[in-house]
Amino acid sequence: MDYRISEPVVGPRPEDALPDSVTTAVKVVVVGGFGVGKTTLVGSVSEIRPLTTEETMTQASAGVDDIAGIERKSETTVAMDFGRITLSDELVLYVFGTPGQQRFWFLWDGLFEGALGAVVLIDARRLEDSFDVMGRLEERGVPFIVAINAFPDAPSYPVADLRESLDIPDAVPVVDCDARERSSSRDGLLTLVRYLYALTTTTSEPR
Template identity: 70%
Template sequence: MGSTNSDALTGPRTEHVLPSSAATAVKVVIVGGFGVGKTTMVGSVSEIPPLSTEETMTQASAGIDDNAGVEGKTSTTVAMDFGRISLNEQLVLYLFGTPGQERFWFLWNGLFEGALGSVVLVDTRRLDTCFDVITRLEDRRVPFIVALNSFPDSPKHEIADVRRALDLPDSVPLVECDARLRESSRDVLLTLMHYLRTLTAAQETL
């Protein structure tokens, strides 16, 4: 039976195809507490339409999910976010954003398989939401950096003060960013790549 043009299969759009020069693909996981901007970061920096599993929040989550400080949030990630960015002609990052609510943390096991490193996204209005996240990464021995996401009503703190509050070693990069801006999110990922390269170089000298 003949097929019409509408039945013909089409390949991916040109802008979605990896460049032929791409030599290395790296998996990176973006983690953080509820409502810190993980979905926003993946969406702002991804060069392909991001995959998002956001669902509308309902009354059923009342008393279960801690939305203190983000009371106006109406949707939430229930599985993962996914995007892709080519940092240069050779290096491609696959980005996976995790759900922030603790009741979905069982999904982390699969999301972290094969991950080279992680970005911990932090809202300075709710620093307490990232302590358990950092502890889980340390327990898994996943290299990570911390990025402070700027919100209009976020209190301003010195980087050194935030580092002390989070009990971060001096060796772990701590940067400020605006997850809504592509350039800012890209710079966070570049910081992670430089950090991972530093760790690899240190191991090679042992």
């Protein structure tokens, strides 16, 4: 019996191929509360067609997902986002975005396996959503940096005040980031890479 395929099968694009010069691949994760812009960041920075698992929010999530401050949000990540960015001829980053709702946090175990570090994306309008996120990273011993995403109506706080409010250690970099802009998102990831390198250099120094 013949079957008709409703949609054509799309294969890999030539531009998605990994350059032959790449010798090192690093896995990093973008985490944060619900609606802070993780999917936007992964999509803006990825040089390949990003993989997303966004689903339309329905009435069933009412009373379960707190959308205070993000009432216009209509879709949410239910598993992960995935993208790739080449930082040099030899180094490529695989970037995974996590779901923000706590009811999906059980998926973090798999997403963090093999990850060297994380970017904690923060919405300055809802700082309280970041406490549990950073707490989980600290429990796992995952190095991270903090990136303050640019929302038009978000307040601007001095970095020193943010560190105090969120109890961020002095050694942890805190940067501004516009998740919509590729260059800004790339700079945030580069900050994480430099921080991870600095940690490796410090721990490998003889005593």
